[in-house]
Structures are given as structure tokens and as C-alpha cells.
Amino acid sequence: MNLGRRALAEAVATALLLAIVVGSGIMGERLAAGNVALALLANSLATGCGLAALIVTFGPISGAHMNPVVTLALAARGDHAWRDVPAYLAAQVVGAVAGVWAAHAMFAMPIIEHATKARAGLPQAFSECIATFGLLIVVLRGARHRPDTVPWTVACYITAAYWFTASTSFANPAVTLARAMTDSFAGIAPANVPGFWAGQVAGALLAIGVDRALAAPDRTGSA
């Protein structure tokens, strides 16, 4: 398929993803009467369910990466053309921002905001490292062995990762950037974005290494 259509798919998919992440955070917090576990439960289930639907829907067109580190990791492994990477990344960022704005419009909030929610510190960055490592292992190994299940395993993984990482698992640089533009449940103060990005890059590099180790041919050549 041509790159324009694939970039359109990435943009629409990422916009819907951010509308889901931010919108369900707003709704969850509004209805949960102060119980943050309930708000995160709604947020995590909505995100997981949404991811499964989006990856199945847009996967046949663009792969439905919706995530720069996924695009880059697949390119690094030779599964995605490097010349297509800039268009993918641009579509993901543009779509992510549009999705945040759509969520704000749905919930009658100011369209343009910036986050004030602090997510600082080394444990947060380490959480993003683990979160991104896990996500990329699921994607890279799944794409190799069981591509049809990837929408469902990514959805399951992210639902779990909202809970098992202290950062609630952004695991996505474009999502992180866009979430700095909402002052709601899913927001992240702009000052904390670089720490998240650093953790995400570290986790991605680790995943690429482990993926290679797991895929290495046997010395006896019997793989």
C-alpha cells in the first residue's frame, strides 16, 4: 500500500488511541468519587479494549504501530523500511495531539492545555524502561511467531502494565508528548517528559537486545 494511506491510518489510529487514553481518564476520575483505583481500572480497561480494536482495524493497512519506538524497533530489525519511518513518526505525533484535543472537546474542556501532574523521579523512569521493554518484547516476538495474536497480547500487556509499573506505563514517546498537553487524569507535566523518554529508549534498546538473543541461531545450526 502507498505511504500516504498508511500514514493516514497511523494518524487516525493514534488519534483514537489518545482520545481513549485521555477521555477514559477524564470520565473515570469524574465518576470515581475520589477513588483513584476505580478511575485507573476504567482507564486501563478502556485502553486495553481500545488498543485491541484499533490494532485489528488498522493493522492490515499500516501495522497500527501508533508508537515511535515500535516503528523504530521494527525498522532496526529490518521489518520496516527506514525511508517510511519519518512519515510514520509524523503521523503518530500529529494524530496523538489531535486525539487529545478531541477528548477535550468531548468533555467540554479547553482544547489547549498543558499538564501539571508531576511524574518525576528515577523510579518513574525505571518504570518506563520496564514498561517499554515488556511492550517491545511482546510486539517483536509476537510479530515473529504469532502475528494474528499481537492485537490481543498488546492489549493485555498494556492493561497489566497500567497497574504493575509505578508510571502507569506510557511506553510510547508520542503518547508521552501528547499527554503533556492535557491537564487531566492522564496528564504528565512537560518537565517530566524527558525522563519518561529516556526510560523508554533504554527499555527499547534492552528489548532489541533480548529479542536478538532469543532469536539467535543455535551453534549447531539446528534452529
Add this chain to the structure above:
Amino acid sequence: MNLGRRALAEAVATALLLAIVVGSGIMGERLAAGNVALALLANSLATGCGLAALIVTFGPISGAHMNPVVTLALAARGDHAWRDVPAYLAAQVVGAVAGVWAAHAMFAMPIIEHATKARAGLPQAFSECIATFGLLIVVLRGARHRPDTVPWTVACYITAAYWFTASTSFANPAVTLARAMTDSFAGIAPANVPGFWAGQVAGALLAIGVDRALAAPDRTGSA
């Protein structure tokens, strides 16, 4: 299969869908002790689970649309015969109303009610536009590429959409009409129905357009 049996399937499926949507809303609200997030969690999980079961069950007979905009959008793309559309729409409306009444009977409520719950304003209509756009993209693209997964992606999408849209995602004109006939958690005041319908039609048109853009053959003919 003949149209009578397919219309019967649409009617039974839509009746069960409305019994699920309205009934689980009543049960959720009764048990949640005032916590609306808990009620919506029950309502959204029951609806998502119910949708998956219904689409798998009735899909082989009628397609299990249960939704006029799905029927119309498939007809517009040439995937559904226009001459069958009136029977489908009639079955969906009749089934939806019967389902609401069945829910009322199960919960010992008056059978005939009209809703008093206000769902007014432009953000609500915009929410319905986004909700319907997403649903139809999931259905139209899924039916093209991965028809066996459509029951599951629709279920996941709607579970997410209960949370990420401010309107809790009706995304269905027949469901909207029937939900005006219950004065319970899932109700919508009759005066607010036209706004929801307008949003749903706008979202459907947008989805048909994006579906065409994503499906357009490459200029080079290599699609």
C-alpha cells in the same frame, strides 16, 4: 437465507442487546451505593461481553448489525442489499423496544416509561459523532480484512467507548430511541434524542469517507 429469518435474528439480537444495556444499568446503579463509576463499569463490561456473544451467535444468520447506521453504511458500500434495509431497520427498532420492556419486567419496574435523564449539549453530540465514527471504522475495516474478529473488536470498542466519550457512546439510532423509553441509568430524555441522532449521522458519514480513503487503490495499481 430468506429475509424473514434474518429479520427475526435482528429482532431477537437487538432485543437481547437492549435488555443487556438497560438491565445491567439498572442492576449496576442499584448495587453501586451511589458510586457512578462502579455502575458504569458493570454496565460497560456487561454490554461489551453481551455484544461479543450476540454478534457471534446471530452473525451467521443476519450479520447481527443491531444498528441502523451499520446496516446503512454496509448498504452504502455495496455489502448489503438496499431492498433488505427497511426490514432490518424495522426489526432493529421493534427488537430494541421489546428489549427495554423485558428489562423492566425482569426488574419489576413499570413496563412503559419515558426517560428524564438529560444528555444535552454540543459536546454530547460531538461525542456521539466520534463514537459512531470509531464504531463504523472498526466494523467497515474489520468486515473487509478480518471478519471473524469483528464480534470481538466491536465488543472491545464499545466497552472502551462507554468510557472515552462524554455521552457513554450510544452510537446507534435504534438504541437511542429505545433508551428514551426507560427512566433508568441508561435512559435519555426524548428531547435529547435528535441531537444524538445528528451526531451519529455525522460520524457515520465521516467513517464512510475515511473507509473509502483507506481502501482507495494505489495510483500505480499495485494495491
Add this chain to the structure above:
Amino acid sequence: MNLGRRALAEAVATALLLAIVVGSGIMGERLAAGNVALALLANSLATGCGLAALIVTFGPISGAHMNPVVTLALAARGDHAWRDVPAYLAAQVVGAVAGVWAAHAMFAMPIIEHATKARAGLPQAFSECIATFGLLIVVLRGARHRPDTVPWTVACYITAAYWFTASTSFANPAVTLARAMTDSFAGIAPANVPGFWAGQVAGALLAIGVDRALAAPDRTGSA
């Protein structure tokens, strides 16, 4: 496979099912601090998840009916030998009671109890009628068209039915009988059992009729 092994499979599966239904009800109620919606959420998710695992696991041996009305409805359609029905029903009842007792032992309760929880009235019986109708339609149509998905659609249906019926959807005469033997969240006072059974039989007969109507060959013979 021989009948003894199939009956063993039915008994073990039904025992695990009742341990799940009763045990998760006990745990849910103990931890929910009085919030019944939370207890039912735990109970419904555990039951749905457990059903999926059990039907996949025991289905290849016995069909994993775990339910007399499923066995009888399949026999009525000619999909199950009538001569095997008594052994199936006996295994289901024995397994169900053993499962309740296992739950009591796990939670340090008296093994032998009888329920005091009232579930009386016509709306409760009507709820069981709708619940059983829906379950059997899902099973009968699914077994015809998409047998591999039946474990998942039954699981989804029952999770939804816990919420959308006023009776929390027993939909199973053996389960109803066994649940009269626990004085916990999932219990039902023995005096209310006949009303549930009547609703379940009515729902089963309705489902058998609708299943036949949906499966009837076209008059033109082109089905």
C-alpha cells in the same frame, strides 16, 4: 469416548464451576466492605473467566455442558444421545454439590449448609427464563456455526447475564440445586428453587423453538 470418562469430565468440570461460583462470591463479599456491586463484579468476572477455561478444557472430552438444560436441549435437537443423558445429569448434580463443599472447605466454613437468601417472585422467575433463553440460543446457534468460539461466547454471555437479569442468571437447574446448599453470597433459599427451575424450563423451551425457526430451511430450498 466411553461414557464413564465423559461423565467423569462432567463431574470434575461442574465441581470446579461451583467452586468458582460459590468461592468467588464468598471472597467478593468478604473483601467488598459492604459494596454489593464490587462483590458481584468479582463474582461475575471469576465465573466468566472460569467458564471459558473449563469449557475449553473439558469440551473435547464430554462437551463440557455442566448444565442439565444444555444436555437436554442438545439431545432434543439430536446432537446428543438420549441414552447418555441420565449419566450426564447425575454427574452434573454430584459434581455441583461437591464443588459447593470444596468452596466451603477452602473458606473454612461448615461443609453442609442450606441457604437463607430469598430470591422469590415472578420477576425473578422471568429473569431465569430470559437468562436461560439467551444461554441456550448462544449454545445452540454457536454449536452449529462456530463451535470453537462457544467457550468464549458462553463465558461472555454469563458475565453479562449476572448483571442484566434481576436473578443474576443461574440459568442451570443443577447449579440452582447446589446453590441451595450454601448460606453465602451465591445462595438461594430452597423454597425459591422451584420458581427458578420453572423459569429455566420455560426459557429452554423458548430457545429450542427460536433455534428451530432460525434454522428452518427456506421454502425455496435455497438455504
Add this chain to the structure above:
Amino acid sequence: MNLGRRALAEAVATALLLAIVVGSGIMGERLAAGNVALALLANSLATGCGLAALIVTFGPISGAHMNPVVTLALAARGDHAWRDVPAYLAAQVVGAVAGVWAAHAMFAMPIIEHATKARAGLPQAFSECIATFGLLIVVLRGARHRPDTVPWTVACYITAAYWFTASTSFANPAVTLARAMTDSFAGIAPANVPGFWAGQVAGALLAIGVDRALAAPDRTGSA
């Protein structure tokens, strides 16, 4: 594949599993404002979702046992080479401990802890017996008849088992050992570990027996 790579897969998978179990327990308890049902809901959904993703991801390499009794039961049935068992068990234990430590690092807790949470008594051990019996029946029968569904049935089973057993279903000796090393929601006092192990071994032996009974050829040889 060579044993080194398979052991690496077991270690990474088990580390992620324990990070999920312990991390989501910490997050759930922190956010649930004292409602233990909510904390366990988060913990059980995260564990179930995580298990599905991990088994699909690592299954094609090592089988993704992540559990000594699974490895041993498969070896006892002849489905796993006995000479590979020690490496698997070592990888599982090392991975499990590393996963607990990763969870502590993410949540800014002391890396090295020991649990103080009491889980004593015969009903707890009996719960572990039932929990492990069910898990192994799901794994052993599923691996025989429907291997592609095992990741999903194990995930569903464990989600249910968190609720229907009084012990919240550890069902895994390596996980039990590692959870003695965290003083958080998922912890178990070291003094209670032997009782859990005894229950797990009893349940495993029972499952191996029932698996054999269900698999026995018919006397007539017509199986």
C-alpha cells in the same frame, strides 16, 4: 532450540510475571483507599492479562511454563525432557526473584524485603491444592487438545482462581518462594511457604492422576 535460550526465555518471562503480580498488588493497594476487593480486582486482572501476553510471547521458545509444577507435570507425562528440568527450575527461581526486585525498584521500595503477611492454616493449604489441581488440568488437557488456546485459558483460570480460592491461588512453588521476599500486598510470610508448597504438590499429583484417567484408552480400543 538450545537449552540456554529456552532458560533465558523462562527467566525473563518469570521475572515479568513476578513484576506483574507484585507490582500490581502494590499499585492496587496504594490506590484502593482501603478497599481490598478493589485491590484484588486490579491484581487479578493485571495478572490474568499479563499471563496471556507472556505465554503467547515466550511459549514458542520455551513453552513459557514459569512454574516448576508445570515443568515437572509435563516431564512426568513425557512431554518435556527430564534432563532440561533443572535448568528450567533454576531459571524460574532466579527470574522470579529478579521480578520481585524489579517491582520494588519501580515503586521506590527497599529492594530486599521479607514478607510479614500471614497465610496460615489448613484451608489455605487446601486452597492451594484445589488451585494447582485446576491449573494443571487446564494446562495438561489444553496442551493435548487445543495448544493455541492455552495462553488464554491459563489467564482466565488464574484470574478466576484469585477469587475462588481462599489463598488467592499462588499455584506455583517458584512464585510462592519469591513472594516471601516482598512485604507488600502479594507477600507471604516465609513460615507459611511450606504449607503452600505441600498443597501445591498434592494438587499437582491429583491433576496428574485425573489427567491420566481422562486420557485412558477405552477398553474397546475405540478411543
